[in-house]
Every structure is written in structure tokens, then in C-alpha cells.
Amino acid sequence: MNLIEISNLDVTFGSFANTVAAVRDVSFNVAAGEAFGIVGESGSGKSTVLRAICGLAPVTGGTIRIDGQPLKTPRDAGFYRRVQMVFQDPYASLHPRHTVDRVLAEPLAIHGFANAETRIEQALADVGLGHGFRFRYPHQLSGGQRQRVAIARALILEPKILLLDEPTSALDASIQAEVLNLLDRLRSERGLTYILVSHDLAVVAHMCERLLVMQHGRTVEELTRAELQGRRAQQPYTRALLVASQGYVGQTPTLEKA
């Protein structure tokens, strides 16, 4: 049973003559408890897919179903109880003048949760931040700590689905390992379903069972982790990405520009 079904999704920005088709005819399914990766260059529409699921981008065609139900626009509160998003840049996604406590209390208030006190303490403990962080402002936290707060904010509503938009690309390699371990642990403890967007194939290979490669708003191909690890990609674009992930090898893989 697929938890998330996306079929023939189109997202178009702008109007009249001045339109940009950011996502064109993208389809994929994600089973409950699975981690699904979306890989592509910037402008490939990978983040837009996540934003479209969240209701932050205009869906102009196709359907998004969660639990078999097509999503309503605008999304209702029940949707955000089940689906939460972690954004790329923890420097931009936390309100600079709200304390961690207030960041975490707001979703609880919106959704009418009881015992906010214990939930906030628990959420901080879950992401490995102690009590001492609760009344700090974002500028008093390091990048890794901020991203933990962003993850805590998303998880405090106990969602089933977490949409992760480049959750570690703003972080140092050593901190990235910690955040990836945290996400991995939370998924196995709580049976979460992830859609992880990243430009880093190694991160996706580590985290996700299956992945979708996107370019120019279209699907290039869908791979399993085993296919990725065995470098059995069919499409030249995916092969170029695989070469690129090894670092600088003296020559640029030729990319087909459309």
C-alpha cells in the first residue's frame, strides 16, 4: 500500500506568456515507512515537488494522494498534522526573534495539543538537545543545533511523513553525519516516511531505499539503492552525477543541456 502517490504532477509558475514549467509530468509512489530520495541539480524541480505536496507551490496538473485521498487545496490542519517539512537552511527557516521554546510551542498551539510543556522537553531530548537550549535564540545556536531545532519543530506534531529539503547541505561534514544519524534513528523508532531531496548522491544512497533522478523538471529515472551502489544507471545524466560525486577527476562529464 502506497502512502504517497504522485501521478503526472505539473507545477507551473507565472501566468500568460511568462510561465515556467518547474515540474512536468512527474510520478512516483512512496510506501509507508520508506525513505524516498529525489536527486537533481538546482532548478530541476526537486524542491518544488516537496513544496507542491505541502501546498506551497501551484499544482497545475496531476494528482497528489496521501493514503489514497487526493489532497485539498488549501491544505487543512489535519494534513499538516501528518506531513511536516524540514527546510534546507536552518539560518533562514527559524524566526530570528523567537526562542527555541516559542518555535516549538507555536505548532502545538495551532493544533491544540495539550501538555505543551512535556512535549517541548521531549522534542528537544529526541533530537539530542538538552534542556539548556530551550530558551535560546537561533543566533545562539550553531548550524547543526539549528537544524536539530528545525527537525524538532517538524516532529513535535508527531507527523507520519517528513519532507526533508536538503536537510544537511548547509552543515559541516561532521555535523551532517550527526544529523543523518539522528534522522535515521527517528525513522526506525517512529516508523516515519521520508521524502528526502538532496543534490548529494552519497547522502541519498545512505538514507534512502529508492530514489528519483530529476532534470529540468522531468523524471530522468527511478533507481533502487542497490542499483545506485552498483552504478547501474541507465541514463547518461545519472551516470554524469555518479562521476561527479567522486570529486574532481580532471575532466568534466559532458552534460546534455536542454
Add this chain to the structure above:
Amino acid sequence: MTDLLTVEDLRITYPTRQGPSEVVRGVSFALGRERLGIVGESGSGKSQTGRALLGLTPAPGIATARRLEFDGIDLRQASPATWRALRGIRISMVMQDPKYSLNPVMTIGRQIVEAYRTQKGGAKTAARDRAMAMLEAVQIRDPSRVFNAYPHELSGGMGQRAMLAMMLITEPDLLIADEPTSALDVTVQLEVLAILDRLVADRGMGLIFISHDLRLVSTFCDRVLVMYAGRIVEEVKASDLANARHPYTQGLYTCLPRIEGSQRPLQTLQRDASWAL
């Protein structure tokens, strides 16, 4: 080979309420016409080091050094006029994020032309042709569109290439690239690196490549300085990085996930207080 740049005992201090805090503590290195990588985490002082080489330590920070020489010019007591003759002309710097380093209210073309004419003067049309050629040299497919575009109209990769074009149009001897590709996609990253690589090879430019990405630096640079807490903890030949001796370098290397499959959970860096001493 004569050294292009010599740095001895560079220290950068910021006053704080708890007394002065040293963020760079005695960094020394020499650079020829080669690719030198500086790797470290955020807060390790690598960007501060890069900025100090251009005299751009932001106030109230103070940079001191026993020796700081670029091509025989002592940079420690350099006058504003000397700096003007060096910055952007003989030493250029590319910053991490093109969103913040480009002027948002000027078109890309005007900014490049301005950079060129400040140094070389000459007619606008000549500068314009040169700028177009430079945009092409950094592999921009549609130079005339980019020339007339504002920074917000470009993607990160495009913006960074435009930035590179602007920095390289004056044909500097030394380029300090502070995380020039961190905001870019892997494939674009390689294209930008290929451009840099060609410039180092063809024009004999010196390059200081500051990055947190150990894997990238190890494949791109000739030598790597690993910084931790304001000090150079290790200098390794890039090809030997896998056999680095310092536990910090090893930790940085092993905490990266690998496509071929990595251990679960990933190894995390166990910091040792003695490294920071």
C-alpha cells in the same frame, strides 16, 4: 620556484567581553603558483585566514603576522593605495554565495564592466566585448541574457560563474576562492572547478581554495592545509589524504557517507580537547 605569497604566524584577534579571542592562531604557509586547499569546519578560521590575506578582516578584528608578503610586497603595513592596486586586480576573491556578493541592483554586465574599467579604463564598448568573452569563458551558454540580467534572475550556478567572470576579468595572479562551489550542484561544481583548473594551468595563477568539503579538495588541490580551532593541524599532499595522521583529518574523512554503502550509523567525529591547544 619563488613563492607568490608567504604567510608567517598569522593571528587574528577579536575583542570580546571576556577579553580578546584569537580565532586564527599562528598560521604559516607559503604558496607558489599552485592549488592550495584549506579545509576545516565552520569556525575553524579558514575564511578569516582568506580574508586577512586581502586585508579584509572585519572590524573590530585585528590581524597581525610576523610576515605577510605577496610577490615581494609587505601587506602588513600596506597603504590604502597599495591595497587598491592589489585587490581585485592582482589578488581576487570569490565568496561563497553569489546571492550576497553580487550587487542586487546592478545588472551582471554593468558589474563586470565596472570591475574591468576600474583597472584598465578604456571604452565602454571594448569593456562590454571583453565581459561577454569572459562570460563565455566561464561556460555561460547565453552570455547576452546573463549580461543584462540582475543577480536575482540567475540561478546559483550562473551567479557564481558571473562572479568568477568578474573576478577573473582583471587577470589576477592569486585567486582566493572561499567555498566557491558550496552553493552549487555537484555537476556545476565540477564545471566551475574545471574553469579554475584551466586558469591555474594556463595562466600560472595561484589558487587558495577554502572549503569544508574534504573529498572535493583532495581531488582538486595539490596540497591541503587542515585547520582546526584557528590552527593548522596538518598539512598533507592531497593524494595522501586517505593516509592522514591527525585524528581530526581522519574523522572528517570517515564521517562522509559513501555511495558504495557506509556503516550505519555513520561514524561521527569525536573531538579531543587537546586538538584545540
